[in-house]
Amino acid sequence: MILKNGEENILVCVAWPYVNGEPHLGHIAGNNLPADIFARFHRMVGNNVLMVSGSDQHGTPVTLRAKEENTTPQKISEKYHKIWSETFKELDFSFDLYTKTGTDNHKEIVQNLFNSLNENGFLEEKYSEQPYSEKSKMFLSDRYIEGDCPHCDSRTKGDQCDGCGKDFEPIDLKNLISTIDNSEVTFKSTKHIYLKLPRFQEELDKWIKSKTYWRPAVKNQSLGFLSNGLIDRAITRDINWGVKVPIEGYEDKRIYVWFEAVIGYLSASIEWSQSKANTSQKKDIWKEWWLNPDSKHFYFQGKDNIPFHTIILPAILMGSGNYNLPYDVVANEYLNFSGKQFSKSKNWAVWVSDFLKEYDSEALRYYLSSIMPESSDSDFTWESFFDSNNNELVATFGNLVNRIQSLIKNNFNNIVPEIENLDDIDNKMISDIKNSFESTSSFIENRQFRNGLKEIMNLAKLGNRYIDQKEPWATIKTNKQITSNTLWVGANIISNLGVLFAPYLPKTSLKISNMFNFKDNIPDWKYREIKPGIKIENIQPLFKKIEKEK
Template identity: 85%
Template sequence: MLKNNPENILVCVAWPYVNGEPHLGHIAGNNLPADIFARFHRMVGNNVLMVSGSDQHGTPVTIRAKEENTSPEKIADKYHKIWSKTFQELDFSFDLYTKTGTENHKEIVQKLFISLNENGYLEEKYSEQPYSEKSQMFLSDRYIVGDCPHCNSRTKGDQCDSCGKDFEPIELKNLKSTIDDSEVTFKNTKHIYLKLPEFQKSLNEWITSKSYWRSAVKNQSLGFLSKGLIERAITRDIDWGVEVPLKNYEEKRIYVWFEAVIGYLSASIEWAKSSNNLSQNKELWKEWWINPESKHFYFQGKDNIPFHTIILPAILMGAGEYNLPYDVVANEYLNFSGKQFSKSENWAVWVSDFLKEYDSESLRYYLSSIMPESSDSDFTWDSFFDSNNNELVATFGNLVNRIQSLIKSNFNNVVPQNKNLDEIDNNMITDIKKSFESTGNFLEKRQFRNGLKEIMNLAKLGNRYIDQKEPWSTVKTNSQLASNTLWVGANLISNLGVLIAPYLPKTSVKISGMFNIKDNAPEWKYREVKAGILIENIEPLFKKIEKENKS
C-alpha cells in the first residue's frame, strides 16, 4: 500500500460561514472525513496538502453583525477564532486553515475575475433584484420567501422546496424578507455575470466521465446541467466582501458563491508562502494546482455539490490553467434525534459544549461510525453512549488492557520471546497484515465507515484469539505457548495503533508510547514489536460513560 511514486493529493474542505459556532453536523459532514483521508494519504507516503478556511463574507455574517450591533469584520474574526480552536481540539490536521478576509485571498480572487473577463467569460447586464426598503438593502435569494409560481407552496430563493422547479425571484408571489418580514420590492441594478452556458458541453463531458463519483453527486450534477445552465451574477450590491476590480463598481462586491470556492486555490498559495511550508519554495502550490498528475478531493455537504461540480470547474476552465476536481466527496446530512441540525433554530449539539464533557476521540469514533456517506444518519445521545461503552471500551480498549495486564503480571512488562508459532498464531498475524490492505482499500475509495468496521473487526478477532489461546492458563503449564500468544497480542495492539491513526490520532500516539515508539506519524504498514521491549504502563485508552438524560 506504500507508494513508490508519491502522488500529490490536495484535500479541500468546505469553508464554513463564520456567523456562529460549529455543531456536530459540520464535523461529520466534511471536516472529519477530510481529516481521515488526509492522514491516511500521508501515512502511505503521498504529498498531502489539506486546506480550508472561514468564509467571512457571506450575508449570514452581516445579519449576525446587525443582531449583535457590531461590524461584520468583528463577527467574522470572533467566530473564525472559535472555529480554528475547535478544529485544533478535534485534532484536524490542516496544513493551513485561513480566512477569506486576507489580502492574499483578495488578490487571487481578483486575478481570476480579471482572467475570466479577459477571456470573454464575463459580461455586464442590468436586472431587477429584490430589495428591502425597511432594511435599505438588496436581498440575496436565501433571504426572500414567497409563493412558488408553479405550485403555490411557500418557499425561499430561486428553487421551490416542494416541487423542485427553478424560477426567477421576481416570479414569486407575496414576497417577504426573512430578515425583518418586510415587503420586498425590485430595483434595477447592473452586475457582472459569468457566462455559464458556454461551459455546458465541457462540464457535461467531464462529469459524465467520472465513473468513480458517488451516485448522488454525479446524478445531482447531471440533473443540474440537464435543466440548462444560465448566466449567473457574480457581483452584489453590498459593501462587505472582495472589491470588484472594475471601474464604476466601487460600491459593489464580488458575490460570495464565486469568491469562496476560489479559497482552495488562494489558501494553497498562502500556505506555500507561509512558515508552514518547510521547503520555503513559494511556488510549491503549483505541484497541486498546475501539475496535471495531482488529484483534488473536495469534501462537502450535499447542499454544496453544484458549487464544486459546476461553478468551481467553470471558473477554473475559464481561467485556463488550473487542475479540475478529481472527486467531490459530498456527504448527506447528519441529523439530531430525527431533525436536521439548524443554527437558526438552535437545534444542535454544539462542539464546544460536547468537548466540555466528553473526549474528542470518542466523538471522532462515533461520528466516523455513523458518517452520512450515502444517506442521512442520526446522532442520538443513547447511540453515542453505546458506541463509546460497547465498542471503544468493551472491544478495542478491553483488548489492549487484557494483553497489557497479562504481559505485566507474567513477563514483568517485557514483550516475551516468540518461538515456533502455531497455526492459530500465524493466522492471527496474517489477519493483521491483511487488514492494512482491506482497510486501505476502503479509505482510498472514501468509504470511511467500512474502513472503521475493518479495524474494529480485527479488534474483535483479537479478543476471540486471546479467549481461544487462554494465556492466563497456559502460562502455568507451557510458558512458551503463553509467550507466543502475548507476543502476537503485543503486535496486534501495535498494528491496531497504526490502523486507527487516521481515525483516532491521540489513541494511536498512546499506543506508540506504550512500546516506546517515538514516531507519531507511522507508515501504513505492518509494525512489528520485537521481543524484549519494555512496555510502558498506560492509562486505559477509553473511559466508560454513564448514560445521562440529554433530552
C-alpha cells in the same frame, strides 16, 4: 513538508463554513472529519498531502448575525473564526492551513481570477430585476428575502429551497417578504457582472460523465443541473461586505460570496506556499498541486454544495487558466439530530464546544465516523453515542488492549516475550492483521470511511476471540512458551490497531505508540512488528466508560 519524488500530490479541500455561529456536530460529520481521515491516511501512505480550508467571512449569514448582535460583520466573523479554529484543534484536525476569506491574499487571488475570466471573454454586464425593499431603500441579497418555493411551496430563503434542495431565481418565489423589515418585496433594475456558464456546458457535461467513481448522488445531481441547461449567473451583488469588484463603476457592489468562496482553495494553497518561502520550500510550491496534471484534488462537502463544486468551480478554473479540476467531490448527506436536520439558524444542534466539555474528542471522532452520512442521511442520538463508546471503544478495543497489557505485566514484567514455533492459530491472527491493512486501505482510498472503521473494529473483535481461544491465563501454568507466543501476537495486535486507527483516532494511536516507545508521531501505513524484549511503558486506559445518566 518536503515533497517526495514519485509519490502522489493529494490536495484535500474542505468546505469553508460561514462564521456566523459555532460549529455543531453536523459540520464535523459532514465534511471536516472525513477530510481529516483521508488526509491522515495519505500522509501515512507517504503521499504529498496539502489540506486546506478557511472561514467564509463574507456570506450574508455573517451580516445577519452582526445585525442581531449589534456589531459589525468584521468583528462577528473574527469572533467566530477564532472559535472554529480552536474547535478544529481540539478535534485534532490536521489542516496544513486553516485561513479566512478576509485576507489580502484571498482578495487578490479572487480579483485575479475575475480579471482572467473577463479578459478571456467569459464575463458580461447585464441589467436585471433584483429584490428591493422600498422601506429600507436597499437591494436584498438571497438571505434577506423569504417566500414560497416555486417547486414545492415550502417557505424558504432566496436562492435554494431547504425543503426540496432545488435552485431558483428570487423573482420566482411567491409571497415574498423582506426579512429585514417584514415589508413586501419589489423588484428594481440593477447592473451586474454575469459568468457565461452556457459556454462551459459541453465541456462540463463530458467531464462529469467521465467520473465513473463519483458517488451516484454527486454525479446524478450534477448531470441533472446540466440537463436543465446552464444559464448565465450573476457573480456580483448589491452589498458592501465582501471582495471588491475590480471594475470601474462597481464601487458600491461586491463579488458574490459563492464565486469567491470556492476560489478559497486556490488562495489558501498559495497562502500556505508563501508561508514556506523562507524554508527549504519554494514560494510557488502550490503549483505542484494546482498545475501538475498528475495531482489529485478531493473536495469534501455537504450535499447542498454539490453544484458549486461540480459546475461553478470547474467553470471558473476552465475559464481562467490551466488549473487542475476536481478529481472527486466527496459530498456527504446530512447528519440529523433526533430525526431533524442540524441547523445553526434554527438553533437545533449539538454544539461541539458543549459536547467537548463533557466527553472525549476521540469518542466523538469514533462515533461520527461510524454513522457518517455517506450515502443517506444518518441520525445522531445520545443513546447510540453512549453505546458506541461503552460497547465498542471500551468493551471491545479498550478491553482487548487492557487484557493483553495486564497479562504481559503480570507474567513477563511488562517485557514482550520471546517467540518460538508459532502455531496455525498464531499465524492466522498475524495474517488477519496484515490483511486488515489491505482492506482498510481500499475502503479509505475509495472514500468509504464507515466501512474502513468497521474493518478495523472487526480486527479488534478477532483479537478478543484469539485471546479467548488461546487462554494465556491457563497456558501460563502448563506451557510458558505457548503463552509467550500468544502474548507476542497480542502485542502485535495492539501495535497494528494503533496504526490502523491512526487516521480515525490520532490521540489513541499516539498513546499506543508511546506504550512501545515508537518515536514517530505519525506511523507509516504498514504492518508494524513488535520485537521480543521491548518493554511496555506509559500504560494507561485508552477510553472511559460513560455513565448514561450524564
